Every structure is written in structure tokens, then in C-alpha cells.
Amino acid sequence: MSSPLAHKTADAFLDAYLRELESVGGRSPYTIRNYRSDIGHFLQFCSETGIEPLALSRATFRIYLAKLREEDAAPASVTRRTTTIHSFYRYLQREGATNRDLLYGVALPKKPKRLPKVIEPTHLQALFEAPDTSTPQGLRDRAILEVLYGGGLRISELVRLNIANLDLVAGQAIVQGKGDKERAVLFGEPAVRSLQVYLDIGRPELARDSQEALFLNRSGKRLSARSVQYAVRRHALAAGIPEEVHPHLLRHTFATHLLDGGADIRIVQDLLGHTSANTTQIYTHVSRARQAEVTENAWHEIGIKALERARKGRGRS
Numbered sequence: 001m002s003s004p005l006a007h008k009t010a011d012a013f014l015d016a017y018l019r020e021l022e023s024v025g026g027r028s029p030y031t032i033r034n035y036r037s038d039i040g041h042f043l044q045f046c047s048e049t050g051i052e053p054l055a056l057s058r059a060t061f062r063i064y065l066a067k068l069r070e071e072d073a074a075p076a077s078v079t080r081r082t083t084t085i086h087s088f089y090r091y092l093q094r095e096g097a098t099n100r101d102l103l104y105g106v107a108l109p110k111k112p113k114r115l116p117k118v119i120e121p122t123h124l125q126a127l128f129e130a131p132d133t134s135t136p137q138g139l140r141d142r143a144i145l146e147v148l149y150g151g152g153l154r155i156s157e158l159v160r161l162n163i164a165n166l167d168l169v170a171g172q173a174i175v176q177g178k179g180d181k182e183r184a185v186l187f188g189e190p191a192v193r194s195l196q197v198y199l200d201i202g203r204p205e206l207a208r209d210s211q212e213a214l215f216l217n218r219s220g221k222r223l224s225a226r227s228v229q230y231a232v233r234r235h236a237l238a239a240g241i242p243e244e245v246h247p248h249l250l251r252h253t254f255a256t257h258l259l260d261g262g263a264d265i266r267i268v269q270d271l272l273g274h275t276s277a278n279t280t281q282i283y284t285h286v287s288r289a290r291q292a293e294v295t296e297n298a299w300h301e302i303g304i305k306a307l308e309r310a311r312k313g314r315g316r317s
Helices: 010-023 029-049 058-070 075-094 121-128 136-151 155-159 189-206 225-238 247-260 265-272 277-316
Strands: 172-176 182-186
Touching: 010 029, 010 075, 029 058, 029 075, 058 075, 121 136, 136 155, 136 189, 136 225, 136 247, 155 172, 155 225, 155 247, 225 247
Parallel strands: none
Antiparallel strands: 172 182
């Protein structure tokens, strides 16, 4: 006598699986819809190619992944579909539809490494000049922008700064990084000047008590990370910068510009507070990519000028 499962189709198992996710797993309608779309797309592929879904092999599944790549599916989309379909096959095993996890050992597609973006120097200067420095908040925000870039600070390190952490004569500060590890960060002259003006004029207008925090909100309390994020985005929009700007982007820009200027990667590692040079290494790729772009643009300009000279030469002949 055959098992009732032998006559149950993969589509029927999919319906049962989604009902379980909704009733027992508490998944949202949006998630259920995505699961149905991803797994349904795969089952449609099986139907069109004559593949039996309940007798699938890893080699056959790789044919499906190859098809997704041929269709230029985004790597993140391929990874999501692989994970969703694999979860369905684990369900099939639990239900006894298969005697094992048919997709066990299938590797997820590797996500391509994204190089950090940087802010171009002209945009950077426009960003620094965006705050209204006739107000205490504007003086504060100018100092924040200069410190985020000039010191390569994380936003968490910036908001934890106290006045006692600063040594403006030496142009440095002691910050608490990840794992509460302390390190010294160095500031350039623009950051030192902005900090000095903020401390002399801006901060006294914001201070309400003996608050030790360096950067204060309008109530005289320590400025929050969310407020810093909002201020950076607002000033970037005012400066007309096309890409989305966030505090960490200033840190990326700081590191890349140092390497562009010939700084040793070990020095950059220390300034950023990275425990491993491998983490800092990503910025060398960004720096090389920027240099290649600059070189390509330079050769393009040379070509245009050579063409113009040749045209003028023919005109005189």
C-alpha cells in the first residue's frame, strides 16, 4: 500500500508549508508572499525543465542557480532565494516527503565586497560650510563635521567625548572605541580651530549645568547619536551633495584620503582603532580604485587636447 505522501505534489506541500509558517511561525503576509514567489519560481522552473522537485539533486539545483545568473539576478536576490528554497526542503524532510535534506551542503553565493564610498574634496568643503555658524548649534555642527572627518571617529566615539578628553594644544583627544578600548586620535588644524570656536562661543550658550559632555543639545544635555546622524544628513542636503551622507562616510573618507596622501597603512590602522590590518586593507582598494579613475580621466583629457591640436593643425594647412 503506497503512502498518501507519494501522491502529494510539491505545490501541495508548498501550500501546507506556507500555512504552517503563517499559523505556527507567525510570519507576516509580506514574508509569506515572498516565500511563495521565490519557491513558486523554482517549482515553475522544475516544471518547465522536467525536473522532479521531490527527487532533486544538488547538481540539478545548481542549474537553477546558473539560470538566475544568466538572467542577471542580483547576488542578494540569489542568496535569498537559495535560503528560502532550502528552508522548504528541510520542511519536506520533516514531513517525510524526502528521506533526507536534498539541498544539504549547497553553498550560498558569495556576496561581492562593496568598497566604501568617499566624499569628494569639493563636496567635503561644501559640507563643512553648510552649518550656520552664527548660531551655537551651527558652531557645534561645524565642529562635529570637522572632528568626524579630521579624526576619523566613529559616531559612538564622538558622542562619548568629554571636554576632559581634549588636548587642543597637541591637537588630539582620547576616545573610547569598541570594547571600551581607549586610543589617541589626532586632529588637523581645521578641526582644532572649529573645536576652539565652539568651546569659546557655542558651547557656553548651550550649557545649562556642569555637564562634562563635549557636544550638547539645545537642552544642555549630551548630544545623541541619532541627532548627529540627522545633522549630518541635513547639512549634506544643504550642501547639495548627491549621495547619501552619514557619519561613518566621513570616517571612510578620512582613511581613504590619508592613504591617497601616502600614509602608511599601519598608521591608518592605529588612527582608526582597528585591531586587525585586514579591516584597514579595504581602504587601500578604495585608494587604488580612485587613483585608477584619476589616471583614466587624465588620459582622457590628454586625448581630447591632442585631438584639438590635430584639428587646429589641419585647419592651418
